[in-house]
Amino acid sequence: MNRRTFLSLAALSGTAGTAGLAAGCGSGTRQHHPEPPPPLDLSNPLRIPPLLDPAREPDGVRRYELIMFAGQSELLPGKPTATWGFNGSYLGPTLRASRGDQVAMTVRNALPEASTVHWHGMRLPAAMDGGPHQLIASGGQWTPSWTVDQPAATTWYHPHPHGATAKHIYRGLAGLFIVDDGLDTELPAAYGTDDIPLILQDKKLTDRGRLDGDPLKGPFGILGDRILINGTYNPRFTVTTARVRLRLLNASNARMYHLAFTDRRRFHLVGTDGGLLPAPVETDTLDLTPGERAEILVGFTPGDNVVLRSLDRGLDIAMGDLDLIRFVAGDQLAPAPALPATLPAPPPIVPPAGARVRHFTLSGRDSINGRPMDMKRIDEVVPVSAVEIWEVENSTGTSHNFHIHEVAFQVLDAADRPTGGHKDTVFTPAHTTVRLAVQFGPFSDPVEPYMYHCHLLRHEDGGMMGQFVTVVPGTENTVPRSYAGVGHAH
Incomplete structure (x- = not known):
């Protein structure tokens, strides 16, 4: 530009x-x-x-x-x-x-x-x-x-x-x-043709088309009844290939999507937040909370006309059946490569014996471990390249999710949630605890912090967020627990 x-x-x-x-x-x-x-x-x-x-x-x-x-x-x-x-x-x-x-x-x-x-x-x-x-x-x-x-x-x-x-x-x-990374050569890769981004958002709009509602009021801020995909309302995609790769992003403020096709066709999950899975996983539904991503492969035949919907999950952030997007296939479709039996997934994240365990309790809509976010407070100090176990407890009667900046993690166990695959954001249902194997990066900086927080944005903005720094091993006790930096933007 x-x-x-x-x-x-x-x-x-x-x-x-x-x-x-x-x-x-x-x-x-x-x-x-x-x-x-x-x-x-x-x-x-x-x-x-x-x-x-x-x-x-x-x-x-x-x-x-x-x-x-x-x-x-x-x-x-x-x-x-x-x-x-x-x-x-x-x-x-x-x-x-x-x-x-x-x-x-x-x-x-x-x-x-x-x-x-x-x-x-x-x-x-x-x-x-x-x-x-x-x-x-x-x-x-x-x-x-x-x-x-x-x-x-x-x-x-x-x-x-x-x-x-x-x-x-x-x-x-x-x-x-x-x-x-040049390794996923067996997957569809023609952007906009058979490799399709789908950015899912819900909105509240007035009869004049203006954005409505307050993102910081109520238990979740915004749960809209108008769905946009890539900013398109009432969308349709014309399919030209026998298999399509959908890159799904939940960019909504609070809504969870429980995804399924109206004909309940099965599809293959091939990637989550942090990369590909070891092999395609066949399913007919997929959950995405705000901030989560997924890559799926969907097969089509000539003349297909099918709708991707979000089904009522019976949860506070996933209520109602909502049509999202229609896929219409032409009379002739370009052939697709065979479904790969395996995928070039990153190595599994395995906590070492005696790994550090940290516990985080999500309470109300505004605190973690009983403390709301304080921009001047460093909550945790982690050695670089560590693999730790983080236990995230939702002590409330409402849904939350949990995002950690910079890291990749794997879910060790979680209620109502599949395990496997590298992630950075995970659903934490009411009154449950999710255990994560968290892999931290090699970047040492005792001053500038990363964040961890609920990615339901009304909760994040309200204070359900904390800060951590990553430092050279052995120096954890020398790091000030107050933020003294000035940031790097201007």
Whole structure:
């Protein structure tokens, strides 16, 4: 993105941003409450986010530019909505990089307030993580860089300002970040053709198409009745191949999706948050809580016309049957490679004998281990490259989930949850304890912290979050338990 483009987008944000603040969610202005949404025919062509996949420059670095700005989108046809986006008025481009790449980001903030960009699922130093300490002032920019060193995975990026994450994501700031490692050669890989991103979000919209509801009120903030896929309402995707790879991201504030096809066709789960599984797992349903990702392979035959739905799970964050997207197959489909018997999964995470065990209790909507988030307090100190057992107890009668920055973990045991596969976010149902084998990265920094938190955004913003630093083994007791850094954005 050149300077002229940046300045024109910034100028647009100066006008549209004001409209967004006046008409956006939770603004306190008079709202026109909507009628119940009409039945869907799932006829609008699915928008595919543009791919941002820059070539390596002569110095070997791949450079990406993102601008956060306020604009307008038609979330409902013919009804303009004040929204926020990256390099566009809603959502952001799909970033792509390969293992071993040196990547350099320029993130410009043309919003009317400070924000951050967190690389959710990336293994990288804390100073580059984009948590709440790396605030980018309105009109400012941030230039993190790192070397991509992790297995192939579907990660994503989104804002993480403390107390405002729910609002910023709800207004539209989110995008996928695909990591390749050259090993998954037997899986569909033509982006937008047989390798399809599906960013799932629920919204509340007024009858004028404006974002409605307050992301910070009530037990969960937002549980909307209008579903967007890649920002498309009432979407349809035209299938042209006999097998399709769907990269699913739950980018909703609180809603859990219990996914199934209306004909209950079976499909194969091939990847979770942190990479591929050892082998495809056949199933006919899949659960995703906010922040989680999954990769599935779905087979189609000529003339297929089938809907992917979210079924009522009987849970507080997964109520109601909701149509999501229709898949329509043509009369002729390009052949697909055979389903692989095995996949190049990352090695299993195995805690050593005597591994450190840490216990975290999620209580209410605003604390972990009885303490709400404090930006100046370091809660845990972990030696770099450690493998620990984290026990996450949900002591409440409502659903939560749990996300840890930078790490990969495997679920050792969990109520109502399959095990296996590398993850970074996990569902924690009411009155249950989830045990995780957590693998920490090699990045030592006694000052800049990573976060762990509930990824139901109303809970995260309310204080259900903590901070940890990773340090050279043997120095844990020398690390101050208060944050003294100044962040790395400006």
